Amino acid sequence: MASTTGPGTAAAERTGQQQDAVPAIALEGVSKTYRSGGEQVAAVRGVDLEIGQGEFFSLLGPSGCGKTTTMRMVAGFEEPTGGTVRLKGADVTGVPPHRRDVNMVFQSYALFPHMSVFDNIAFGLRRKGVPAAEVRRRVGEAVELVELTGRERTRPTRLSGGQQQRVALARALVNRPSALLLDEPLAALDLKLRQSMQMELKRIQRDVGITFVYVTHDQGEALTLSDRIAVMNGGLVEQLGTPQEVYERPATRFTAGFIGTSNLLSGEVTASSGGVIEVRTGGGAVRAAGSAALGERVEITVRPEKITLAAGAVEPGACELPGTVIEAVYLGSTTHYTVAADGDDGTEIVLHQQNTAGPAEAARRGDRVRLTWRPDQSYVLPR
Amino acid sequence: MAENLPPPTPAPAEAAPPAAGASRPAGRGRRALPYLLAAPAWLWLALFFLVPICSMLSISLMSGDLYQGYVLTWEFGNYADAVATYWRQLARSLAYGGCATLLCLAVGYPVAYWIAFRGGAYKNTYLLLLLLPMFVSFVLRTISWKALLADEGVVLGPLKDIGLLPEAAHVLNTAPAVVLGLAYNFLPFMVLPVYAVLERMDHRVVEAAQDLYAGRVRAFVSVVLPMSLPGVFAGVIMTFIPTSADYINAQVLGGAHNTMVGKIIESQYLVNNAYPMAAAITFVLMAVLLAGIFSYARALGTEQVMEVQAR
Numbered sequence: 001m002a003s004t005t006g007p008g009t010a011a012a013e014r015t016g017q018q019q020d021a022v023p024a025i026a027l028e029g030v031s032k033t034y035r036s037g038g039e040q041v042a043a044v045r046g047v048d049l050e051i052g053q054g055e056f057f058s059l060l061g062p063s064g065c066g067k068t069t070t071m072r073m074v075a076g077f078e079e080p081t082g083g084t085v086r087l088k089g090a091d092v093t094g095v096p097p098h099r100r101d102v103n104m105v106f107q108s109y110a111l112f113p114h115m116s117v118f119d120n121i122a123f124g125l126r127r128k129g130v131p132a133a134e135v136r137r138r139v140g141e142a143v144e145l146v147e148l149t150g151r152e153r154t155r156p157t158r159l160s161g162g163q164q165q166r167v168a169l170a171r172a173l174v175n176r177p178s179a180l181l182l183d184e185p186l187a188a189l190d191l192k193l194r195q196s197m198q199m200e201l202k203r204i205q206r207d208v209g210i211t212f213v214y215v216t217h218d219q220g221e222a223l224t225l226s227d228r229i230a231v232m233n234g235g236l237v238e239q240l241g242t243p244q245e246v247y248e249r250p251a252t253r254f255t256a257g258f259i260g261t262s263n264l265l266s267g268e269v270t271a272s273s274g275g276v277i278e279v280r281t282g283g284g285a286v287r288a289a290g291s292a293a294l295g296e297r298v299e300i301t302v303r304p305e306k307i308t309l310a311a312g313a314v315e316p317g318a319c320e321l322p323g324t325v326i327e328a329v330y331l332g333s334t335t336h337y338t339v340a341a342d343g344d345d346g347t348e349i350v351l352h353q354q355n356t357a358g359p360a361e362a363a364r365r366g367d368r369v370r371l372t373w374r375p376d377q378s379y380v381l382p383r
Numbered sequence: 384m385a386e387n388l389p390p391p392t393p394a395p396a397e398a399a400p401p402a403a404g405a406s407r408p409a410g411r412g413r414r415a416l417p418y419l420l421a422a423p424a425w426l427w428l429a430l431f432f433l434v435p436i437c438s439m440l441s442i443s444l445m446s447g448d449l450y451q452g453y454v455l456t457w458e459f460g461n462y463a464d465a466v467a468t469y470w471r472q473l474a475r476s477l478a479y480g481g482c483a484t485l486l487c488l489a490v491g492y493p494v495a496y497w498i499a500f501r502g503g504a505y506k507n508t509y510l511l512l513l514l515l516p517m518f519v520s521f522v523l524r525t526i527s528w529k530a531l532l533a534d535e536g537v538v539l540g541p542l543k544d545i546g547l548l549p550e551a552a553h554v555l556n557t558a559p560a561v562v563l564g565l566a567y568n569f570l571p572f573m574v575l576p577v578y579a580v581l582e583r584m585d586h587r588v589v590e591a592a593q594d595l596y597a598g599r600v601r602a603f604v605s606v607v608l609p610m611s612l613p614g615v616f617a618g619v620i621m622t623f624i625p626t627s628a629d630y631i632n633a634q635v636l637g638g639a640h641n642t643m644v645g646k647i648i649e650s651q652y653l654v655n656n657a658y659p660m661a662a663a664i665t666f667v668l669m670a671v672l673l674a675g676i677f678s679y680a681r682a683l684g685t686e687q688v689m690e691v692q693a694r
Contacts, residue, residue, distance in 0.1 A: 077590055097593045098602075104594045110587035114609045123605075124595035171595070 022089040024179050024211040025051040030083035032069050043069040045235035056205050058214045058222040061232035067215045071181050076100045103172035104181040109164050111156040117167050118152040124175040142174035162193045179211040219259045231255050253381050262301045263349045269296045282343025286319040290380030302378035307351035310370040321371045325363050443662035461663040469647050476644040480627030483565035487622045491573035499581035525635045556638030564632035573618040580614030
């Protein structure tokens with residue numbers, strides 16, 4: 001059921017690379033089954049992915065969706081029970097982690113507590129037999145890149161969480177791997193630090209131009225950082241696309257619900273022509289982009305920020321639904337309304353309104369309102 | 384680890400509510416509370432450690448005999464006598480204890496490693512199995528070894544019968560028998576501290592090392608081993624001290640020619656009633672062990688040990 005929109009070519013074009021360039025990482029029908037108490041548990045159920053050179057790619061999904069297992073198969077810590085893992089075109093299935101040209105940043109950082117920051121970062125270079133003078137030079141560069149100059153002799157245990165994070169990043173980057181794998185690297189940091197580290201990661205990735213594969217359950221983080229996102233659920237890729245694509249046009253009900261908030265309206269198709277359908281919901285008729293057979297019951301989705309409270313007459317051709325405000329939450333720049341749509345199917349619609357007008361125009365709990373949005377901003381979800 | 388613990392902080396006077404005079408005695412009581420709670424432990428130490436040590440120290444400097452009584456004459460010659468007479472047993476104790484400790488390390492480290500890294504859901508079961516023999520009396524276990532290793536016992540007998548061993552072969556009453564007995568009896572004292580450190584270790588650091596191009600052996604040598612040194616340090620101390628001072632194993636498994644210093648102390652006290660001599664040997668043994676531990680800690684680098692532990 002994995003509905004993957006567009007292969008890796010979209011990103012390759014966008015980053016100005018040739019379409020025939022070898023992808024940094026390619027997964028071909030990769031699956032992983034565990035044995036747990038005599039039962040076979042499928043963690044990953046056939047994933048196909050191509051990650052381009054220099055791409056910032058995110059695996060996004062709830063815990064248990066198989067994103068970490070997928071990444072660990074790329075790193076070599078887990079062997080797939082089916083399929084092939086390729087790095088720069090070469091089949092690395094069965095190759096142990098220390099012979100793979102990828103490096104990982106662990107969620108717990110996994111720094112070596114008995115070594116100085118310098119020795120931590122130099123670990124990989126020394127294992128590869130890089131001469132001491134070059135080790136010094138490259139570690140110096142890496143330390144500078146993550147802005148830890150002057151802390152080389154410190155033990156990582158004496159550093160703050162954010163600084164440890166930087167050491168982990170430098171320790172992996174200094175080896176100039178063909179891809180960097182990051183397993184929820186910011187999860188242990190507090191909100192402020194996380195936000196500044198996000199910008200930092202983006203800057204570093206642009207500077208070094210290395211492929212980043214970023215595992216996260218935080219949809220905001222994935223949207224902020226990524227060139228492309230693979231939304232995973234139940235061991236499968238639900239949707240693959242740019243942040244705009246997965247947010248604006250969720251391909252599945254899961255994606256619609258997991259990324260941001262979505263309003264789901266269900267009803268019967270009463271008209272369908274030219275990629276626009278009309279759906280009769282409990283509160284009234286609305287139109288949405290997509291196609292469906294007449295009489296079919298469908299679900300359409302519309303994002304909260306696309307909906308406005310109609311003051312006067314609605315735009316010609318716009319959707320319109322009457323309802324009653326049951327909650328209004330003032331958040332400073334925006335107000336979040338929950339509106340019970342008229343009709344007996346109990347549909348509640350959430351909308352986010354920019355507070356551009358004065359407080360006098362704000363709707364209050366219990367007010368009768370009319371909701372309106374453009375039909376091309378709501379979509380039919382595939383069954 | 385202890386260095387990072389805050390000292391018991393009595394509530395500062397400013398923090399006390401600036402109410403009536405009635406609050407003052409309460410504040411003082413609160414300040415004294417940590418000391419009151421610690422008092423039983425202090426009392427215990429004073430009564431059963433400090434007092435005996437001091438009285439032993441004075442006994443070791445007495446002269447006289449059992450019938451006319453021992454008088455404190457600051458007889459430092461007792462120490463010279465003790466070392467001159469029993470240096471052989473003292474050296475033998477340290478050698479046997481050292482060998483048994485190394486043997487415990489060689490056997491116990493892999494056991495601890497296996498339980499910590501591969502024990503899965505059964506870690507506690509394996510630890511229980513390791514400790515189960517400790518429920519049987521120490522002396523009884525040692526005597527059982529004597530039966531097992533007897534010249535015509537269940538092990539040597541059949542081997543001799545099928546001609547794998549010469550008729551004259553024996554294990555009992557040899558130095559290896561003593562060392563093996565010591566290593567057997569004190570193995571858990573090595574395994575437990577090493578296990579505790581390995582178990583607490585973030586196992587992802589091993590993966591991190593492998594990710595950074597280290598093979599399994601290299602990852603162990605560069606990361607796991609140095610990180611487990613605090614446990615090894617504790618294990619070595621907890622094994623070396625009791626094995627060096629043990630005399631049961633030497634007596635049961637070693638026979639007359641493998642006497643350890645513990646046996647000398649025992650017979651000087653209980654058989655010869657030469658209390659000053661017995662006390663002097665005791666302090667010599669204690670001094671040698673303490674000197675050994677301090678130089679060992681110095682060599683290993685206490686700072687490193689503490690740092691890793693404080694993680």
